[in-house]
Amino acid sequence: MITGASRGLGRAIAVALAEAGADVALAARSKAALEETAHLAAPAGRRALVAPTDVSSYAEVDALVQRTIRELGRLDIVVNNSGVAKVAPLVEMTSDDWRFMLDVNLTGVFNGCRAAGPHLIAQKSGKVINVASVLGQVGLPGYAVYGATKGGIIALTRTLGVEWARHNVQVNAIAPGWFATDMTNEAFAVPAIHQRLTRDIPARRIGRPDEIGPLAVYLASASSDFMTGQTLFLDGGHSAA
């Protein structure tokens, strides 16, 4: 089950998981874009379930979990990837902006973990992969609210990893640095911003969405069974510098 699978990093993760042998339940709000992801995953020969879902609604995420189990027969891997970013100085943010980003980014992850948790615990195995951000650890003006939601995901992942370790359910996070997706295309189209942002990255380039798939496959596989509660930074060295 992958949220935010309609484009960008979530789409790349969904296709990589299908290529690695998983049936995939694709969730986001846009049905047409989810169908496009299902089309891209089709050559892998696995089943793809298109499941329009707003992750900020617990009822919708719970229905997604139940539908995935009913129609695909199992649920082993939960990727909580949906996210939104509004960029502005904190003094220009409204309470509605705060609530909007919190509801999708952090409550969305809570909803995925909470709805899938009882099932994963009962079957005594599971992999949860939350998508945080380098900005949950590194400060950047304009991203105080977004960074707070992503820092929350890192803390939630750490504690849930500890809480569910005894159930053989591993909970880890990927913290991407800058990647070229719809979320960032506008900023990177401005040469000055592109230059300013890549200056912070020791690799001197931004990531390609296809670079996240292998890490998600690793965290979804038995190879990572002894890893839990961790956040792995995939950021060209940004957070290490």
Ligand SMILES: NC(=O)c1ccc[n+]([C@@H]2O[C@H](COP(=O)([O-])OP(=O)(O)OC[C@H]3O[C@@H](n4cnc5c(N)ncnc54)[C@H](OP(=O)(O)O)[C@@H]3O)[C@@H](O)[C@H]2O)c1
């Ligand atoms: N790109 C980067 O540089 C970068 C860096 C660090 C972290 N991230 C994180 O990586 C994740 C994916 O981002 P991206 O770059 O791929 O961005 P994106 O291209 O804008 O994709 C965001 C995804 O989230 C979904 N989404 C948004 N609101 C939703 C809602 N209420 N319910 C369900 N799904 C919702 C969108 O689908 P619909 O609009 O169809 O609902 C879309 O599939 C996010 O959590 C983001 O914060 C990205």
